[in-house]
Amino acid sequence: MLRTFKIEKHHTDIVSKSTLFKALKYLDRKKIETPFLLIDREKVKEKASLIGQNIRNSKVFYAVKANPDIEVIKLADKLGMGFEIASEGELKLLSSIGVKPERIITSNPVKTFKFLKAAASYGLNYFAYDSEEEVNKMAGLLPGCSVYVRLSVPNEGSEWPLNKKFGVEINQAAELLSYAGEKGLRPVGITFHVGSQCTNIYNWNSALDKAKVLWDIAEKKGIKLNLLNIGGGYPIKYTKNVVDVDAIEKNVDRLIREKFQRDVKVFIEPGRAVIGDAGIFVASVIGKTNRGDDNWLHIDVGVFSGLMESIGGITYSYIIEASRQARHKRKWILAGPSCDSFDVIDKNVNLPEPEIGGLMLILSSGAYTISYASKFNGFSIPKTVLI
Ligand SMILES: *Cc1c(COP(=O)(O)O)cnc(C)c1O
Numbered sequence: 001m002l003r004t005f006k007i008e009k010h011h012t013d014i015v016s017k018s019t020l021f022k023a024l025k026y027l028d029r030k031k032i033e034t035p036f037l038l039i040d041r042e043k044v045k046e047k048a049s050l051i052g053q054n055i056r057n058s059k060v061f062y063a064v065k066a067n068p069d070i071e072v073i074k075l076a077d078k079l080g081m082g083f084e085i086a087s088e089g090e091l092k093l094l095s096s097i098g099v100k101p102e103r104i105i106t107s108n109p110v111k112t113f114k115f116l117k118a119a120a121s122y123g124l125n126y127f128a129y130d131s132e133e134e135v136n137k138m139a140g141l142l143p144g145c146s147v148y149v150r151l152s153v154p155n156e157g158s159e160w161p162l163n164k165k166f167g168v169e170i171n172q173a174a175e176l177l178s179y180a181g182e183k184g185l186r187p188v189g190i191t192f193h194v195g196s197q198c199t200n201i202y203n204w205n206s207a208l209d210k211a212k213v214l215w216d217i218a219e220k221k222g223i224k225l226n227l228l229n230i231g232g233g234y235p236i237k238y239t240k241n242v243v244d245v246d247a248i249e250k251n252v253d254r255l256i257r258e259k260f261q262r263d264v265k266v267f268i269e270p271g272r273a274v275i276g277d278a279g280i281f282v283a284s285v286i287g288k289t290n291r292g293d294d295n296w297l298h299i300d301v302g303v304f305s306g307l308m309e310s311i312g313g314i315t316y317s318y319i320i321e322a323s324r325q326a327r328h329k330r331k332w333i334l335a336g337p338s339c340d341s342f343d344v345i346d347k348n349v350n351l352p353e354p355e356i357g358g359l360m361l362i363l364s365s366g367a368y369t370i371s372y373a374s375k376f377n378g379f380s381i382p383k384t385v386l387i
Pocket of ligand 1: 193195197231232269270272
């Protein structure tokens with residue numbers, strides 16, 4: 001059976017034609033068991049060769065939390081990326097395929113003892129921190145390791161802000177750099193995160209302005225820094241156009257050249273931008289009805305089994321399989337399969353009426369989906385398939 005889908009012009013602005021074509025070809029197989037996540041290898045490859053291209057003296061570390069599927073990790077490894085991790089579980093994944101410690105960094109400012117011990121025995125060297133207590137922990141387990149302080153920076157215009165938890169202001173950061181030195185660690189640099197899915201290019205300007213002030217204060221204190229870790233945050237397209245990685249990087253590169261010495265090392269930690277737009281979730285329609293004035297559409301993947309970010313600000317684009325009923329578009333509330341009322345993916349989806357059992361494709365869903373999925377209510381964690 002050949003399947004046909006209601007593909008509209010704007011869909012191919014969101015996800016590339018070649019990724020979509022590959023996915024459709026895969027779906028022409030006889031037996032499809034939803035839900036699952038398709039990842040286009042070529043797209044990941046393309047992103048990997050693009051990211052870091054326009055920032056001199058930079059190294060890219062894939063933020064494993066975006067999608068820790070072992071095949072994705074193997075692909076990133078093959079493409080020569082480094083890795084940014086936060087836990088012993090993520091370290092175990094990397095050690096299982098023999099990634100060298102020099103290619104792994106940790107930007108989680110507060111780490112468990114279990115992870116610090118594993119990191120020490122594996123030989124990791126680069127760590128973020130934003131407190132004295134973290135320095136004390138590391139001084140005990142990882143004497144002499146290289147550390148960079150997490151600076152708090154504006155996250156305005158990021159669809160998934162990350163500044164409410166970590167990062168300190170300039171003066172405290174300066175004291176922490178000195179403190180790390182006193183405790184026998186090597187204070188080597190500064191890190192920040194402009195917020196995930198950051199569509200505001202000026203966030204990098206304000207972040208680098210702040211980093212420069214801190215850099216100079218450190219220098220006056222006799223601490224010579226050499227590393228700027230600009231974190232993640234590069235955006236992808238979900239429903240509309242976003243600023244290009246190229247444009248962000250050219251701007252960042254220019255600012256770094258203006259403000260910092262020539263030999264500054266730059267680390268970049270992209271997660272979403274590496275894997276997000278390479279992914280298409282495949283789900284099935286399992287129910288539809290109207291309740292009061294609302295049209296409800298139920299599918300077999302939801303907030304708890306992969307689409308967690310939908311409750312925190314991410315809106316996806318959807319393609320449905322063509323059906324006999326499909327004529328005019330209607331507004332639907334899109335819900336997942338569990339019995340929890342939080343399990344509502346989108347309250348405002350404009351779609352022609354799909355058939356029960358028909359497929360639904362959820363675009364740009366390669367990042368922060370499976371990694372968030374739980375088995376809540378007995379639904380299994382969707383599989384990832386690389387194509
Ligand atoms: C999550 C995270 C990243 C990746 O962020 P993206 O927005 O997915 O690029 C990078 N660095 C740190 C410290 C993170 O916590």
